[in-house]
Amino acid sequence: MKKRMTLLDSGFIRMERHESPQHGTILIIFQMPTGSPQDYMQRLAAHMRGFPVTRTRFNWRLSKSLTDKAVPAWDVLAPDEIDLDYHFRHSALPRPGSELELALVVSRLATHPIDLSRPPWEVHLIEGLQEDRFALFVKVHHSLVDGMTVLKILRSWLSEDPTQTDAAPLWASAPALKSKAPQQKRDREDETSLVRKVVGAAQGAVDVAVGVGESAVSIGGAVAKTVAAGFGSDDGLVAPYSPPRTLFNNRITQRRRISTQRVELARLRSIARRIDGTLNDAIATVFGGAVRRYLIEHDALPDRTLVGGVLASLRATIDEAASENAGNVISFIFADLATDIDDIDERAKRVVRSTRAGKDHLLGLNKDAMNYSSLMLLPFLATTLTGTGHLLPAFNVGLSNVPGVDVPMYWNGALAEALHATTIITNGQALVVTVTSWNDHLCFTFTACPDAVPHSQRLSVYLVEALEDAEKALLS
């Protein structure tokens, strides 16, 4: 069976470049259930391997026929046509197995392009994380599914029930086949898989959002309107094209460096209240402090302030009263990060002033067409639709607020402690930061090209120090 691609989805195929592979990743950190046996990870890996690929989209492969090259399409594969050993991989961290070793391993995994001659996804089970934890690293090409849909799938895949057992892995929608002779069965599968044929109906029944293309066009329009409105404005709305050139706007290579940080949601909320701003304002204020320190250390701080491109649900950026009507609307706002000054109170004021001006403007746009599905597309849209790139950055750093969960979530009894999302970076946008709200924490993820942004992992350290500085300056 064939599936035609939407215009946007096929865009990700055409955009695939050596230095900018069009995939996103999700990293979930789990706590092992208490009293897990020594061979917990081996058993878990064996359990997962027992499930063939049956979930829809996970069994789609780019069609190789000539006509489909003009209008890209997917072939839907049968489970025995998909070699799970390629897509599911079991890895380990060197000792001491801290967040640093994890970040280095997922940075490497994120660097390798996805093989587009197979269903374009990988799931990595990673053992050896300190304090009886492990990680799942999910890598998906954006032509198959955009980042927000991956998150939707993940949220419905996780369970609120800590006693759940025998739950299927992400790629399966059916229980594991309990074959009496797994060895012989697998051999037969291998042989039939040598004859790759297009088969019948898609398996599984996940409800995947469609119409991403439409909403992308809408947000493109929104960005363009914001750009237009920004010129000559004197109400605090940061004018696009005013950002200085920084190392965050250099050309990139294929290499990626991912680093992560996790802080209590309550700490940022306290700052938001104190500065009379939103949670995103508090995040931008703290992030501005971290960026300032990083650039000073690299002797690369410009005189003018850096500008953040903040993509978030409108609900997160407007006050509680108005949020009832905001629905799933997202906002894209240019935020003054006030990196040119050291005073934290003053920085917070400038952040709030700039994002308020942006919001007043955005509320006048066609909001219904802008939905969560577009949320992960920031760099793609920003560079493509605004027509800018590394020559004239529209903003210096992308900040993406990704909706998470507000209750503890589990998989097979293991608590999902954190969820981090990376996304595409491009020439001129060499650093993107995503922030996921996950239960009572915020999970920060820094995706950077280390050849453009050296030692980007220091930003995750400076973020915590900037938070402490802000607490001292604002709350004491």
Place this chain on the structure above:
Amino acid sequence: MKKRMTLLDSGFIRMERHESPQHGTILIIFQMPTGSPQDYMQRLAAHMRGFPVTRTRFNWRLSKSLTDKAVPAWDVLAPDEIDLDYHFRHSALPRPGSELELALVVSRLATHPIDLSRPPWEVHLIEGLQEDRFALFVKVHHSLVDGMTVLKILRSWLSEDPTQTDAAPLWASAPALKSKAPQQKRDREDETSLVRKVVGAAQGAVDVAVGVGESAVSIGGAVAKTVAAGFGSDDGLVAPYSPPRTLFNNRITQRRRISTQRVELARLRSIARRIDGTLNDAIATVFGGAVRRYLIEHDALPDRTLVGGVLASLRATIDEAASENAGNVISFIFADLATDIDDIDERAKRVVRSTRAGKDHLLGLNKDAMNYSSLMLLPFLATTLTGTGHLLPAFNVGLSNVPGVDVPMYWNGALAEALHATTIITNGQALVVTVTSWNDHLCFTFTACPDAVPHSQRLSVYLVEALEDAEKALLS
């Protein structure tokens, strides 16, 4: 400084393909020194990171200038222009950390193509191997250095002295810089490395063999003569083009599966004596048995026998008396693997008869021009120079005998227990086996594409079983 490439070396750049990246790898397994501390691997990794890239060739990068695209050349880089974090990586195995987990990890590492916008090599330090062992996995593009030269460098890099300490890693020719402020120093390096400039003289002083191109042309001629001589011969010389089509001669994808095996040299020597043949004859006899079982299990055994293409030093294939004069000559012989019969005694006779006929022929060739440096080039030469491919395989499986060491070798006090070498496979040559003599063992390495040769790791298991069968049939 620029270095022009030889014709053969630049050939590897032109031959680089998605499904057939032109790199080779070496896997060395070490035993930790007795009484090593818990954090031995962390210390070792830190020790290695202290050395900048100063060894010649390891600091060469493909020139990007337009004129150099026509006639490829290398830029020689200064140490501070090379980001060691990219080239040296620290990894770990999932538990239980057996040879299986190691093989899976190095298979993945071997699959990823090398980034040709940097000096084209990687060194992976791998911890978590059972029985207090660890591994080094060295990956080098053949345009930079051919497999035999890598082996030469490795042999001179290892030491016969078990008490040696503070030895440099493979990429360094000078002692580590003992900087008082390593953090600040590294930052400065990062900044200068942003300005990539071509610099002065090559560092280090390893004597690297030149003239690979010449010897390759010679061996090409030798293969062609062998091919020509094979037609119509009735002296046991296996006629090229007679091999049946097997799954070993399928088209390949980018994916690799590496598996290894290690057996006592004395066991194969006993069989060689009993069958009145060479060590390679004994290896081919045992390997023929393993291949027969594998193909029967996959219901893919052809009626006609499979033909092995055996590349080895002539010293290993002729009798002791003649070997004195053979020097560094290599031989390329088509060997009858006698996979069409079950009788081991009969198989051994057919193997010996075919390789003797081949040797008598090869001794008449221009031997001096054929040297060890060409030894790893088998598949490249076989498919390119004989003009065959997957349509008409000249032989079914490549068997490469790689010279190793005959005394225990160490690095920083760790015994190098085994050395395995992988090489390039191509469409039509989806499996190549290398055999390294390493102290008192033979190290077998199976390099295959799992999409063409499913479960190739079983060959390494069947090899040991075929050896036991041969011992029972021939020696008892």
